[in-house]
Amino acid sequence: MTALERLATGLRSALGAGRVISDRQELRTYECDGLAHYKVTPGLVVLPRDAAECARTVKACVEAGVPFVARGSGTGLSGGALPHADGVLIVTSKMRTIIEVAPDDERAVVEPGVINLHVTHAATPAGYYYAPDPSSQQICSIGGNVAENSGGAHCLKYGFTTNHVIGAQIVTPEGDLVELGGRAPDSPGYDLLGAFVGSEGTLGIATRVTVRLTRLPETVRTLLAAFRTTDEAGAATSAIIAAGVVPAAVEMMDALAIEAAEAAVACGYPAGAGAVLIVELDGPRAEVEAQFEQVTALCDGNGAFELRIAADPAERALFWKGRKSAFAAVGRISPDYIVQDGVIPRTALPEVLRRIGEVSRAHGVRVANVFHAGDGNLHPLVLFDDGVPGEADRAEEVSGAIIDLCIEYGGSITGEHGVGMDKAKYMPRMFTDDDLETMQLLRCAFDPAGLANPGKVFPTPRLCGEVPRRHKAGETTPAELF
Amino acid sequence: MALWEAATGEDTVAGVPARFVAAPASTEEASEVLRAAAADDLTVVVRGGATKLDWGMPPRRADLIVDTRHLTGVVEHAAGDLIVVLRAGTPLASLDLPGQQLALDLPLPGATVGGTVATNTSGPRRQAYGTVRDLLIGITVVRPGGMVTRAGGKVVKNVAGYDLGKLYTGSYGTLGLITECAFRLHPRPAAQAVVLRTAPAAAIGALLAAVRAEQVVPAAVELDAPAQGPVTLAVLVEGTAIGVRDRAATLAKVLDGEVTDTLPPWWGAYPWTGEEAGLKLTAALSRVPDLLGCGVALRGSAGTGVLYAAVPAEGAPTVVERLRATAIRAGGHGVVLTAPPPVRDQVDMWGPMPGLALMRRVKDQFDPAHAFAPGRFVGGI
Numbered sequence: 051m052t053a054l055e056r057l058a059t060g061l062r063s064a065l066g067a068g069r070v071i072s073d074r075q076e077l078r079t080y081e082c083d084g085l086a087h088y089k090v091t092p093g094l095v096v097l098p099r100d101a102a103e104c105a106r107t108v109k110a111c112v113e114a115g116v117p118f119v120a121r122g123s124g125t126g127l128s129g130g131a132l133p134h135a136d137g138v139l140i141v142t143s144k145m146r147t148i149i150e151v152a153p154d155d156e157r158a159v160v161e162p163g164v165i166n167l168h169v170t171h172a173a174t175p176a177g178y179y180y181a182p183d184p185s186s187q188q189i190c191s192i193g194g195n196v197a198e199n200s201g202g203a204h205c206l207k208y209g210f211t212t213n214h215v216i217g218a219q220i221v222t223p224e225g226d227l228v229e230l231g232g233r234a235p236d237s238p239g240y241d242l243l244g245a246f247v248g249s250e251g252t253l254g255i256a257t258r259v260t261v262r263l264t265r266l267p268e269t270v271r272t273l274l275a276a277f278r279t280t281d282e283a284g285a286a287t288s289a290i291i292a293a294g295v296v297p298a299a300v301e302m303m304d305a306l307a308i309e310a311a312e313a314a315v316a317c318g319y320p321a322g323a324g325a326v327l328i329v330e331l332d333g334p335r336a337e338v339e340a341q342f343e344q345v346t347a348l349c350d351g352n353g354a355f356e357l358r359i360a361a362d363p364a365e366r367a368l369f370w371k372g373r374k375s376a377f378a379a380v381g382r383i384s385p386d387y388i389v390q391d392g393v394i395p396r397t398a399l400p401e402v403l404r405r406i407g408e409v410s411r412a413h414g415v416r417v418a419n420v421f422h423a424g425d426g427n428l429h430p431l432v433l434f435d436d437g438v439p440g441e442a443d444r445a446e447e448v449s450g451a452i453i454d455l456c457i458e459y460g461g462s463i464t465g466e467h468g469v470g471m472d473k474a475k476y477m478p479r480m481f482t483d484d485d486l487e488t489m490q491l492l493r494c495a496f497d498p499a500g501l502a503n504p505g506k507v508f509p510t511p512r513l514c515g516e517v518p519r520r521h522k523a524g525e526t527t528p529a530e531l532f
Numbered sequence: 533m534a535l536w537e538a539a540t541g542e543d544t545v546a547g548v549p550a551r552f553v554a555a556p557a558s559t560e561e562a563s564e565v566l567r568a569a570a571a572d573d574l575t576v577v578v579r580g581g582a583t584k585l586d587w588g589m590p591p592r593r594a595d596l597i598v599d600t601r602h603l604t605g606v607v608e609h610a611a612g613d614l615i616v617v618l619r620a621g622t623p624l625a626s627l628d629l630p631g632q633q634l635a636l637d638l639p640l641p642g643a644t645v646g647g648t649v650a651t652n653t654s655g656p657r658r659q660a661y662g663t664v665r666d667l668l669i670g671i672t673v674v675r676p677g678g679m680v681t682r683a684g685g686k687v688v689k690n691v692a693g694y695d696l697g698k699l700y701t702g703s704y705g706t707l708g709l710i711t712e713c714a715f716r717l718h719p720r721p722a723a724q725a726v727v728l729r730t731a732p733a734a735a736i737g738a739l740l741a742a743v744r745a746e747q748v749v750p751a752a753v754e755l756d757a758p759a760q761g762p763v764t765l766a767v768l769v770e771g772t773a774i775g776v777r778d779r780a781a782t783l784a785k786v787l788d789g790e791v792t793d794t795l796p797p798w799w800g801a802y803p804w805t806g807e808e809a810g811l812k813l814t815a816a817l818s819r820v821p822d823l824l825g826c827g828v829a830l831r832g833s834a835g836t837g838v839l840y841a842a843v844p845a846e847g848a849p850t851v852v853e854r855l856r857a858t859a860i861r862a863g864g865h866g867v868v869l870t871a872p873p874p875v876r877d878q879v880d881m882w883g884p885m886p887g888l889a890l891m892r893r894v895k896d897q898f899d900p901a902h903a904f905a906p907g908r909f910v911g912g913i
Contacts, residue, residue: 154741154818155863177745199691206688212695213666222890229886234814234837234864236652236663236702238882239910240891244665244698248691268747288612294631294719334747337775393687397612425689426613462690469692480692481682488673488681489694491897495890507693 053114054093054136060110061096065103069144071095080139083126084186088471092119092133097144100161101219101227101257104140108255109225111138117501120255122163122191125184127389128470130198130250130506140255142193148172149258156263157216157233162193162256169261178263181208184466185374196256199248201466203299203330203373206424208264210466212247217260220246223253223497233260245492250468251503253496267332270298271342272360274369275327275349276320280304280419282353283325284399287423289348290329291396295341299330300424304403306383307376307420307431314379317372320356327354327423328369376420377431384416384433386442388449391467392456396426402455406430409455415441415448427465428456454479469507477509490514535565536596543597545577546590547873550597557602559672559680559711566709567678569596575903576676578705580621580644584651587869588704589881592907598709600646607712608686614717615669615686620646620710632717635661637800646710652702655800656752656768659835661718664701670714671697673707676899681708688716699894705905706913707898721770724751725780728796729789730764733757737821739765740834742786744817748779753835756798759828765789766796767835803831804842809871809879811841813855814864822862826855837864845871849878856883882910 051059058072071077072094081089093116098104111118117137124131133139145161148168152158153176158169166187169180183202184190190200196218199211208214217231231243246253277283280302287300303311305324311317319326329345331338349357360366372379380387394402403419410417418431430452434445453463453476463469463476477486486508494514496502504511536554543550552574556562569576574595579585600621607617609629616634618627622645624638636648637655649671654663661667670684673696683696700707731739736755743753752768765787769779780791804810813823813830815837823830823839828851832839843851848871856866860883868881888911895902895913907913 152816152818154744155816156744157816199695201689201691209662209666210689210691212698213662228890232863232865233816234859234862236812236814236838236865237885238865238867239885239887240707240894241652241665241698241702242887242890242894244701245694245696248695265744265747265749291614292612294722296719334749334771334775334779336778337749337771340772340774393689395610395613395615395687397610422689426687427689460685461687462685462692464692465687465689466691473692477693480685484679484681485683486693488675488679488898489683489696492694492696492699492894495893495897 053116057110057114057116057138058094061107064106065096065098069097069099069103080121080124080133080141083121083124083129083131085127085129085470085472088129088132090133090135092139093136094138095141096138097141099144101221104255104257105221105225105227107138107140108221108223111501112225112499115499117504119503120193120197120251122194123165123189125186125190126194126198126470127391127467128464128472130468130470131194132471134504142191145257151176153178153263155233157260158263159258159260160192161258162191162196164192166190166192166195173263174266177266179266180214180261181264182211182214185377192259192261193256196247196259197249197251198466198468201427203301203422206300206422207296207298212244214262215243215247215259216262218243218246218256219258220254220256223499223502227257231260250470250507252493252507254502269335269338270330270332270366271338272366272369273329273342273346273349274319274358275329275354276323276356277325277327277353278355280325280403281400283327284403284423286327286349286352286354287399288397289352290345291424293344293348295345297329297345297424298332299328301328301373302326302419302421302423303373303376304419306416306418308372310379310383310418311372311376313382315371315375317368319372328373373420380418380431380433384435386434386436388432388445390428390430390432390449390452391464392428392453392461393465394426394428394456394459394461396424398459399423399426402459405455406452409448409451413444413448415444417448425465426461471506474507474509477507535568539597545594545597546586548590548594550577550594552596553599554596555599555602559674562598562603562674562709562711563678563680565598566674566676570677570901570903575906577905578646578650578709580647581623581642583640583643584647584653587651588908590876590908591905600644603711615688615714616717617670617686617712617714618645619712620644624648629717631720633720634667634715635718636664636667639800639802645713649701649710649713650703650705656754656833658833659753660751660770665698667715668697668701668713669716671700671710672712673700674709674711676708676901676903684714686714704909706895706909707904723773723776724768724770724793725776726792726795727767727780727783727787727789728764728792729787730762733763733824736763736765736824739787740820743767743783743835746782746786748783750835752833754799754832755830755834756796757824757830763824764796765834766799798831802840803829807845807872809843809845809848809852809875810869811843811852811855812867812869813839813841813859815859816863819862822858826858828855845875848875852879885910
């Protein structure tokens with residue numbers, strides 16, 4: 051009997067047969083997350099019902115020396131929840147209880163498998179919502195959001211997942227349940243919660259999350275501005291920020307992204323636009339009205355040839371429909387594509403977009419740009435046809451070149467999708483060996499055996515307990531050899 | 533040139549005398565100092581503006597004070613990107629960023645960037661802008677032993693690698709020497725107004741709930757409660773001139789209060805004197821009123837659930853335990869930030885907390901020799 055078979059038998063008797071999947075065909079359902087070009091069939095899938103079962107599963111993995119990977123809804127775009135062939139995939143989709151909504155405390159307590167948007171639905175009757183809104187908010191889970199510190203269009207004003215998670219119960223990589231943070235702010239001691247959020251499942255699994263609820267705004271105003279060029283749209287974005295306005299969102303799409311969205315959802319954006327901006331303001335009515343006028347004037351002054359103001363929620367939804375469907379819509383104009391996720395300082399937008407254009411032309415690979423302009427978070431969609439020999443490789447080169455541009459301009463290799471499996475190789479381009487080694491100190495404090503989501507985030511982690519600076523390049527733990 | 537000089541009688545940390553003082557002027561110099569300190573087995577305490585040097589427990593030993601007074605200045609201010617990179621010794625009050633602000637309040641005049649990050653202090657406007665942990669986007673730290681390391685970066689949206697900035701924030705200098713910090717900035721608002729209301733402690737809960745129920749987006753909701761007598765509530769609104777006027781009017785109506793453009797004299801200052809113990813009490817929002825009426829002077833951010841208490845030295849241990857128990861029942865914590873030496877000896881400064889075993893392991897990894905501020909932090913870390 052292999053270690054995994056013994057583990058399966060043990061977990062079946064501990065948790066019940068329905069919680070453990072070992073059938074090869076069924077396991078294949080879980081072979082990838084949202085980044086489908088990495089596929090690994092997990093050795094075993096476990097679906098715990100609660101924190102205690104989750105802890106018991108991790109403990110069993112630790113005892114067997116078997117790696118484990120946590121997975122929520124599987125919408126991640128960096129291969130962060132890519133299973134381990136000889137490991138256990140712990141799926142939190144059965145842990146979907148909204149334990150408490152406490153508007154008087156401006157808090158909600160939820161299990162990790164709860165869908166992001168469902169938190170907002172639960173809080174809305176009381177006048178509140180959950181602010182972090184990744185584009186996949188209709189299906190992504192809070193546990194996954196916490197793991198990836200995933201953002202969304204409204205981060206610019208309201209901050210990121212890490213700013214809205216104030217407490218969590220976690221299962222440590224050794225199988226212990228530990229409370230981090232709490233219901234009140236500023237828990238004493240090291241901010242382990244802050245370090246845990248965005249650690250991509252390498253420091254343990256969240257089993258209960260306490261989130262901050264935000265008051266629903268009194269007013270929302272949404273503007274769609276069409277420009278001839280992305281330079282003009284970039285200049286308008288800078289002008290808005292320079293004027294001291296912090297919109298709830300500033301989103302940009304270039305001509306190719308608009309073309310794709312039109313082909314897919316017929317969103318009716320202004321004809322001939324080289325770029326559109328969607329600018330949204332929210333807050334108290336008088337505040338929003340005053341700033342909206344200012345924003346409209348700034349778009350006008352920076353070359354907008356058409357301005358549309360959403361008259362009602364239906365029109366607002368139509369503006370957003372093009373933007374929100376852009377990723378999927380690209381499938382209409384290209385058989386295959388890579389979604390890149392890099393960040394640059396906002397002021398570098400026009401220059402970086404021009405250079406992306408140059409790279410794109412030099413390699414003969416089309417790039418559609420759709421992104422969070424307000425915070426410089428680019429999502430270039432690199433289009434290719436896998437059926438054409440060499441195109442996939444060229445697309446990969448262009449995608450990598452874009453990441454290099456982000457680093458060159460002082461940005462980041464990921465703004466919201468995470469490093470995962472996909473970008474571990476880029477980490478040494480952004481961080482020095484010393485920086486990466488320091489991050490490993492935290493890993494070693496939480497996960498001395500290196501069993502929690504091994505092979506993700508870091509290209510070549512040093513073994514815990516190994517003397518610093520005697521690390522051989524390329525060395526991995528046995529668990530990472532797959 | 534010597535890396536450090538002999539300490540004077542002034543160079544003490546919470547009563548513990550130091551032997552040497554170093555004042556590096558760059559991250560590289562700091563790295564050299566810490567490499568030498570490790571070679572000589574010296575314990576290290578970092579000193580910025582010394583405004584909170586006596587917070588936490590006294591260090592078990594303080595061989596070397598690393599003073600950040602020469603580690604000052606703006607490394608980079610990218611106005612268009614709303615970010616600033618500052619050296620750790622820069623006094624927060626010295627920042628002059630036209631039209632923009634690093635939205636951290638300054639509870640103690642003279643505080644530096646590094647000290648503010650190391651103790652995670654924040655004032656009234658945390659309500660609108662968050663705390664140090666929310667505004668810090670990148671950090672440079674010299675690790676015990678001298679290795680220079682960076683985490684985060686210079687862009688607001690960034691999820692590459694572990695967010696170690698959060699770990700260093702509030703770590704009281706027990707994990708390394710912070711030398712540079714990158715922060716997100718905010719535009720300076722065009723207008724401000726304050727609405728004041730004085731009421732008996734028993735009425736404050738209802739008033740706070742009334743503020744929460746309105747669409748006024750306060751920048752701060754503060755209260756000042758003397759040991760006896762009525763409590764003053766002060767709500768700050770910021771934004772456009774028209775927006776502020778409207779919201780202040782709404783608040784004045786809801787609170788039956790008075791609108792003014794002047795902040796009250798107690799605004800953002802801790803309530804204690806040098807003869808008293810200073811506590812930080814936190815609570816779930818709806819339970820903030822539970823903290824009132826305890827017979828001690830309280831002040832702080834009622835809108836976020838953080839109050840500060842001044843406890844007279846006499847009888848302090850009993851009062852501290854009572855306040856801590858109340859805060860814990862209200863979903864929060866009670867931490868003694870500072871206290872006169874005799875009180876320190878009698879109270880548990882930090883109180884109970886979960887996750888301590890993990891915290892010890894973090895310390896063991898980052899500072900295996902336990903050379904940095906030994907004993908100053910939670911659980912004797």
